[in-house]
Amino acid sequence: MSGSGRDRLDGRRALVTGGSKGSGKAVVQRLREMGADVYTTARTMPEGYKHPDRFIEADTSTIDGVDAVAARVSEGGALDILVHVVGGSSTPPGGFAVITDEQWLAELNLNLLGAVRLDRALLPAMIEAGSGSVLHFTSIQREMPLYDATLAYAAAKGALRTYSKGLANELAPRGVRVNAISPGGIETEAYEAFVDRLAEGNGLAREEARRSIFDSLGGVPLGRFATTDEIADLVGFLVSDRAAAIVGAEYVIDGGTVPTV
Incomplete structure (x- = not known):
């Protein structure tokens, strides 16, 4: 295949979660530029959104939200690309002792279980097709957790990385590549x-x-910090055929924030 062809995603169906702003918005734009037919989801569609027929208003931290997204996307058959960008933290400052059960569950549902449930709903069709690429957004906080206000977020992202690695090992023999991207500040x-x-x-x-x-x-x-376009560049590479041999990896993009040897 030619170099230019390996950079293209023509004819491929993609879903990007959290695609209404920030990194998710940049990823949606980049995959469209590469030729993919991109669906996205967030709780609210931005005013004047140019592709309303490809936007699914849903909260993927909830079971009902995931079901709504999966039902809509599945109407067109199997996905080729699934990028889980959605995430965040709403825990108040004060350290571990102030994090209630409700807050722990909210962070886990948003940053871990939404991806787990959406994968469970959408990946069987990808496996049946024998090809596809899945990308989970983790965080450098899984390596350097900040305890004051984002400890639950960091723990959820650490769990997402472990889940992503295990899923990659399971699905690679079936033609589906799973990787992770670990941003620092954006x-x-x-x-x-x-x-x-x-x-x-x-x-x-x-x-x-x-x-x-x-x-x-x-x-x-x-x-x-990295720009959203730089995040989108890395995503575009990892879901393209140029990354065909990359499986179970986690790519850190943090300007050197995490000390490494």
Whole structure:
């Protein structure tokens, strides 16, 4: 196959969760640019969305939400590409002792079990077709968890990585590749707004506020976070035929935040 063909996704059906903003939105755009027919899901469709027939309003942290997404996507047959971007944390600060059972379950449902349930619903058709690519978004917090407000999130992402590795070993002989992408900080609109709030709330210049965030992570050698386009570049590669021999891997994209040897 030619180099250009290996970069294309023409004729392939994809689903991206959490595709209404941030990294998910960039991934949806990139896969469309590569030729895929891309469905996406989030709780609310953005106003003026250009592909309303490919948007599924659903909360994939719930069983009913997953069922709704699976039913809609399955109408067209097996998927070729499934990218789980959705995730996040709503736990209040205060450390482990303030995390209630309800908050633990909310974090696990959003960051782990939504992907588990959607895989269980959609991957059998992919296995039957004998080909496909699945990508789970984990987090560098699975390696360097921040205990104050995101411990449950970090634990859920750690579990997602373990699940992803086991699933990869099970499905590779059946033609389905499963991998993970582990982002550090990402330059999104939400992140920029957070920098603004930090600067205003602490009487800091914007660059000082940004530096304080980097310092809390122990430094970011690259000097900046990844952009959503850079996240989408990595996703596009991993779901393409250029990555045909990559199975069970976790690609860290964090500007060097996690110390490695």
